[in-house]
Amino acid sequence: MAKPHSVDLSGLFTEATRVRDNSPLKSLTKYMEADSQLVSLGAGLPHPSTFPFAQIGARVAPAGASVANTAPADMLNVYVTTLPGAVEGLGKFLQYGNGRGVPSYAAFTHEHTQRVHDPKYSDWDTVVSLGNTDAFVKALMLFCSSGDTLLVDEWTYPAIIGTVVPMNVQLAPIRMDGEGMVPEALDDVCTSWTGERKLRMVYTIPTAQNPTGATMSIERKRAIYAVAQKHNLVIIEDDPYYYLQFEPYVAPSGTERYTNLPGIKNLVPSLLSLDTDGRVIRLDSFSKVLAPGLRCGWVTAPKYITDKIQFHNETSIQQPAGVSQAIVASLMNDQWGHAGWERHLVQIQREYAMRRDVFVDLCLKHLNGLVEFTVPDAGMFLWFRVLLRPELQSQTGVMQRVFDSMVANHVLLVPGYMFSPKGAEQKVRDEPYIRAAFSFAATTDFEVAITRLAQALAPFC
Amino acid sequence: MSLNTSTALASKLPQAKDLSHLLVPTFRIHQKSPFKAVMGTPTHDMINMAGGVPHPSTFPLEQVQATVRAPSHAALGRAGTLSLERTQASGSTESLNELLQYNDGRGMASYCRFLRKFTEQTHAPPYADWDVVASCGNTDSIAKAVSLFCQQGDHIIVEQYSFPGALSNLVFAKVKPVPVAMDSEGVDPVALDSLCSSWTGATPLRAIYMIPTGQNPTGATMSLARRKALYAVAQKHDLVIIEDDPYYFLQLGPMPDTQETAATDMSKLPLVPSLLSLDTDGRVIRLDSFSKILAPNLRCGWITAPAYIQDRMQILNESTILQPSGLTQGVISRLLNDTWGIEGWNEHLNSLRAAYSARRNLFVTLAHKHLAGLATFTVPTAGMFLWMRVDLGDAAADATAMPRLLDAMKKGGVMMAPDMPFRVTNAAAAAAPERFLRAAFALAETDMFEPALERLARAIASIRGSELQDTQSGTCAEPIDTMAPAPIAVNSST
Numbered sequence: 001m002a003k004p005h006s007v008d009l010s011g012l013f014t015e016a017t018r019v020r021d022n023s024p025l026k027s028l029t030k031y032m033e034a035d036s037q038l039v040s041l042g043a044g045l046p047h048p049s050t051f052p053f054a055q056i057g058a059r060v061a062p063a064g065a066s067v068a069n070t071a072p073a074d075m076l077n078v079y080v081t082t083l084p085g086a087v088e089g090l091g092k093f094l095q096y097g098n099g100r101g102v103p104s105y106a107a108f109t110h111e112h113t114q115r116v117h118d119p120k121y122s123d124w125d126t127v128v129s130l131g132n133t134d135a136f137v138k139a140l141m142l143f144c145s146s147g148d149t150l151l152v153d154e155w156t157y158p159a160i161i162g163t164v165v166p167m168n169v170q171l172a173p174i175r176m177d178g179e180g181m182v183p184e185a186l187d188d189v190c191t192s193w194t195g196e197r198k199l200r201m202v203y204t205i206p207t208a209q210n211p212t213g214a215t216m217s218i219e220r221k222r223a224i225y226a227v228a229q230k231h232n233l234v235i236i237e238d239d240p241y242y243y244l245q246f247e248p249y250v251a252p253s254g255t256e257r258y259t260n261l262p263g264i265k266n267l268v269p270s271l272l273s274l275d276t277d278g279r280v281i282r283l284d285s286f287s288k289v290l291a292p293g294l295r296c297g298w299v300t301a302p303k304y305i306t307d308k309i310q311f312h313n314e315t316s317i318q319q320p321a322g323v324s325q326a327i328v329a330s331l332m333n334d335q336w337g338h339a340g341w342e343r344h345l346v347q348i349q350r351e352y353a354m355r356r357d358v359f360v361d362l363c364l365k366h367l368n369g370l371v372e373f374t375v376p377d378a379g380m381f382l383w384f385r386v387l388l389r390p391e392l393q394s395q396t397g398v399m400q401r402v403f404d405s406m407v408a409n410h411v412l413l414v415p416g417y418m419f420s421p422k423g424a425e426q427k428v429r430d431e432p433y434i435r436a437a438f439s440f441a442a443t444t445d446f447e448v449a450i451t452r453l454a455q456a457l458a459p460f461c
Numbered sequence: 462m463s464l465n466t467s468t469a470l471a472s473k474l475p476q477a478k479d480l481s482h483l484l485v486p487t488f489r490i491h492q493k494s495p496f497k498a499v500m501g502t503p504t505h506d507m508i509n510m511a512g513g514v515p516h517p518s519t520f521p522l523e524q525v526q527a528t529v530r531a532p533s534h535a536a537l538g539r540a541g542t543l544s545l546e547r548t549q550a551s552g553s554t555e556s557l558n559e560l561l562q563y564n565d566g567r568g569m570a571s572y573c574r575f576l577r578k579f580t581e582q583t584h585a586p587p588y589a590d591w592d593v594v595a596s597c598g599n600t601d602s603i604a605k606a607v608s609l610f611c612q613q614g615d616h617i618i619v620e621q622y623s624f625p626g627a628l629s630n631l632v633f634a635k636v637k638p639v640p641v642a643m644d645s646e647g648v649d650p651v652a653l654d655s656l657c658s659s660w661t662g663a664t665p666l667r668a669i670y671m672i673p674t675g676q677n678p679t680g681a682t683m684s685l686a687r688r689k690a691l692y693a694v695a696q697k698h699d700l701v702i703i704e705d706d707p708y709y710f711l712q713l714g715p716m717p718d719t720q721e722t723a724a725t726d727m728s729k730l731p732l733v734p735s736l737l738s739l740d741t742d743g744r745v746i747r748l749d750s751f752s753k754i755l756a757p758n759l760r761c762g763w764i765t766a767p768a769y770i771q772d773r774m775q776i777l778n779e780s781t782i783l784q785p786s787g788l789t790q791g792v793i794s795r796l797l798n799d800t801w802g803i804e805g806w807n808e809h810l811n812s813l814r815a816a817y818s819a820r821r822n823l824f825v826t827l828a829h830k831h832l833a834g835l836a837t838f839t840v841p842t843a844g845m846f847l848w849m850r851v852d853l854g855d856a857a858a859d860a861t862a863m864p865r866l867l868d869a870m871k872k873g874g875v876m877m878a879p880d881m882p883f884r885v886t887n888a889a890a891a892a893a894p895e896r897f898l899r900a901a902f903a904l905a906e907t908d909m910f911e912p913a914l915e916r917l918a919r920a921i922a923s924i925r926g927s928e929l930q931d932t933q934s935g936t937c938a939e940p941i942d943t944m945a946p947a948p949i950a951v952n953s954s955t
Contacts, residue, residue, distance in 0.1 A: 016632070016633040016635075019632060019633070020633070023625065023626070023629070024625060024881070024882040025625060025878060025882060035874070037874050038871070038874045038875065038876055039874060039875050039876070039905055039909045039912060039913040039916070040875075040876040040904075040905065041875070041876065041877045041900040041901050041902065041904075041905055041913055042876040042877055042878045042901065043878075043901060043904065044677065044845055044846065044901045044903065045757070045901070045903065045904045046752075046753050046756075046757065046845070046903050046904065047903055047904050050756075050813060050816065051755070051756040052529045052530050052532070052755070052796075052809065053527055053528070053529055053756070054528040054529065054530060055527060055528040056525075056526075056527045056528075056792070057525070057526055057527070058522050058523075058524060058525045058526070059522070059523045059524040059526075060521050060522050060523065061521045061523065066518060066519070066521070067518070067520070067521060067522070067523045067547065068518055070523075075523055093758060094756035094757065094758045094759065095756070095757055095758055096752075096757040096758065097758065102758075130597070130782050130783075131782075131783060133780065133781060133782070133783055134781055134782050134783075137780075137781050146613060159779065159780050162776065162779065162780035163780040163781070165487060166485075166487045166488070166608070210513060287515075287563075288515050290520070290521065291515070291519075291520040291522070291561035291562070291788075292514065292515065292561065292562060292563040292783075292787075293560050293561035293562055293563070293564070293786065293787030293788050294561065294786060294788055295782065295783070295784070295785065295786040295787070296786075314626075315600060315604070315626055315629040315630055315633065316600060316601045316604055316630075317597050317598070317600075317601050317760065317782060318597075318598060318600065318601075318757075318758070318760060319758070319760070320760070320786070321597070321758070321759060321760040321761070321785065321786035321788070321789040322756070322758030322759060322760065322789075323759065323786065323788055323789045323792055324786050324788055324789065327522070327525070327788075344521065348519055351516075351518075351519055380513055380515075381513060407507075410506045410507050410508065411507065411508050411510060412507050412508065412509050412510060412511040413510050413511055414511045435511075435513075436510045436511075437510055437511060437512055437513045437514070438510070439512075439513060439514060439515055439516060440509060440510075440512055440514050440515070440516050441508050441509055441510055445508050448508060449508040449510055452508065453510075
């Protein structure tokens with residue numbers, strides 16, 4: 001059965017987006033490629049003989065293994081030279097290109113997206129990004145400009161807040177529950193909206209939400225999608241923790257845990273995979289599943305939208321760093337392949353599941369009566385509600401004292417107000433939330449950290 | 462490691478003037494990201510449950526390495542393989558685990574350390590509190606620098622021909638470009654002074670964006686005297702100068718005349734000093750890039766500016782790219798700090814200057830030979846561009862002449878960039894436009910220079926209405942311009 005074409009949402013584009021088009025100079029390159037007899041002195045590109053690199057490569061663990069558990073003799077070598085092989089040569093990875101990135105890197109991300117999400121409309125496409133913060137800015141600016149309002153989770157990723165302020169874009173926070181954004185709340189806000197400018201976009205982190213750790217079920221995603229259709233909203237699906245989904249938490253009991261991880265086949269389907277209209281702009285990143293310092297990711301959306309992001313890339317960051325693309329592309333094409341990549345993702349999933357379990361085991365042991373929390377089904381965050389004594393609940397400045405107490409006890413968590421669009425307001429500063437991340441500290445430090453946290457909180461609870 | 466080579470000298474340097482009155486309102490308040498302030502809290506014994514960052518044990522890379530050649534023929538022993546090791550620092554460069562991790566928006570320490578040293582050596586900024594921040598190339602830096610000083614509806618001064626990436630950014634930011642006249646040396650300071658003095662626009666002029674060396678597209682390079690005069694005008698009118706200088710280190714030797722051979726020892730040829738080197742006030746935001754001096758798709762560069770400006774740049778980075786690829790910064794640091802060293806780096810730059818000079822020399826010699834009477838140009842002393850004023854003769858007044866020329870060029874098998882994407886339009890320019898082509902002489906193989914220029918000559922001649930006959934093949938360009946005088950009868954068979 002043929003897939004439908006996306007719904008045309010270009011009527012919601014900002015003025016700047018309408019104007020974004022091919023760079024006139026970059027569009028000259030298509031003439032060059034079409035005619036090998038043509039001598040082009042059009043583009044200001046340096047000659048690749050001036051690039052001093054003959055070879056760039058890496059030693060990597062086999063797919064699904066970690067470096068720590070791999071003998072040196074079993075390490076794999078990936079490299080790119082000046083000659084093309086399974087991937088392009090360095091003359092391509094290190095030269096100016098366009099906002100679509102180097103073809104082998106871009107192709108891998110496109111194929112992976114098809115394998116995992118199988119988008120349900122015909123004209124879906126992918127385009128490179130430098131990671132999800134960069135991608136968010138590009139997606140936002142397609143549809144929002146000065147004076148617009150973006151719908152967001154009531155607690156959200158702080159960089160969003162930092163981005164919209166200079167743009168004069170307001171944030172409208174939507175109530176959340178243990179599964180994330182509440183569809184009825186989204187519907188209410190949209191239905192009762194009286195702002196001058198129409199609401200056009202909603203931004204959400206549906207898996208292991210930052211900061212609350214909430215993960216939307218498939219039913220919740222369907223309900224959110226239906227509200228977005230009703231109000232003709234574009235959805236920014238920011239999903240860097242997507243693969244870090246776990247089996248439900250069970251207390252340690254002697255039977256082995258981690259036997260029922262979802263892998264790739266049993267992940268909660270994405271909003272992209274439900275998207276029959278082409279109204280989801282999905283942001284994927286290698287940051288949590290390969291490494292943040294590569295600064296590599298990609299965006300999935302209808303092609304008329306990915307074209308605009310390409311043009312925006314070309315007047316800003318151009319494309320991800322060629323060295324990063326070279327290592328990722330050669331790793332995926334020469335060694336791991338899609339099957340290997342998926343094995344790697346399962347191994348990462350297992351690592352985070354173990355961390356979640358150790359951390360939650362210890363929270364249940366030490367933090368009784370001090371905090372309440374929903375056990376996260378995915379990711380790296382745990383969102384504590386501090387159970388303040390009744391007389392402290394109406395005082396101002398208590399959470400500042402809680403934070404100071406944590407610092408004095410040598411344990412660092414993040415105060416909740418930092419994740420609120422209304423974080424400057426005193427009553428938000430007094431909301432009794434703190435975010436713990438269990439991704440970074442050594443698991444052997446978890447018990448020390450949690451007992452310090454208990455000591456820090458005890459005077460207030 | 463001290464930032465400046467001479468701490469005694471450094472202590473005599475003034476602090477940058479406080480130009481925060483020129484910042485847009487959002488950035489006037491000196492802010493650090495509160496989130497980053499929390500993350501900056503960790504002390505030695507602190508257990509960090511705050512950062513939502515992955516543990517490096519999850520990074521599957523054990524080592525990254527690159528094979529590089531020596532910076533020049535003269536530099537033996539500095540070729541070879543550089544590597545980044547997982548948990549150990551390598552030389553002065555951080556471990557792979559650190560390079561692959563989230564870092565702040567200022568750039569990796571080893572990368573910035575080299576660039577501070579290099580900036581001090583090259584420019585010796587004449588104020589004390591300058592600093593460098595990593596960027597992912599000048600196009601992104603331009604957008605960020607402009608956004609600090611200009612908001613929607615503001616105006617910014619630009620060269621009358623400029624870099625299209627910058628002009629596009631201004632369109633999207635709704636900042637209006639105000640063109641200032643150029644001559645063969647670039648911006649005319651007298652024109653700039655007059656423009657500022659007579660300005661009656663709705664918002665004040667706070668900044669000028671310019672490319673002072675090997676200008677894109679005109680190839681113009683400002684002399685030291687011109688730079689001093691421009692700086693004085695900027696001081697007079699309290700302007701920030703965004704100095705976009707990706708071709709600075711591609712300053713070329715003199716054209717060889719019949720008595721001399723081309724100078725190839727670039728180490729004897731000093732660079733024209735930058736605007737940063739004159740910047741006693743701290744009003745220059747200098748944008749440097751590795752694109753033309755190492756490789757474009759490294760996507761690495763750096764910004765030099767007063768520290769209080771760099772605090773804002775850090776915030777801009779942290780809400781967009783976060784930082785340029787830490788891995789790439791590590792490769793560059795390992796190359797420049799530990800493999801080539803600053804001496805090898807300077808040798809590499811000199812070898813680039815020699816290579817570009819050779820190309821410029823050949824191209825200009827052939828252009829003089831083939832384009833007499835058809836185009837005129839000033840010989841560039843930096844960069845990779847030759848900006849040719851095309852003499853269209855009787856067809857000059859015809860608005861279709863330029864598109865027809867481009868079409869004739871394409872059919873004839875040569876391409877150059879036309880003037881339109883570079884032009885900042887204004888009424889005067891639109892009324893009697895000179896027509897230009899920009900030729901880039903960096904990429905094409907040098908044995909194609911002569912065919913390219915021959916093809917260009919034929920194309921121009923065909924638009925002018927006079928045709929060049931190619932006596933070797935017996936063919937010539939077909940007349941396209943029916944408004945031109947009747948073409949001379951030609952022999953169209955071989």
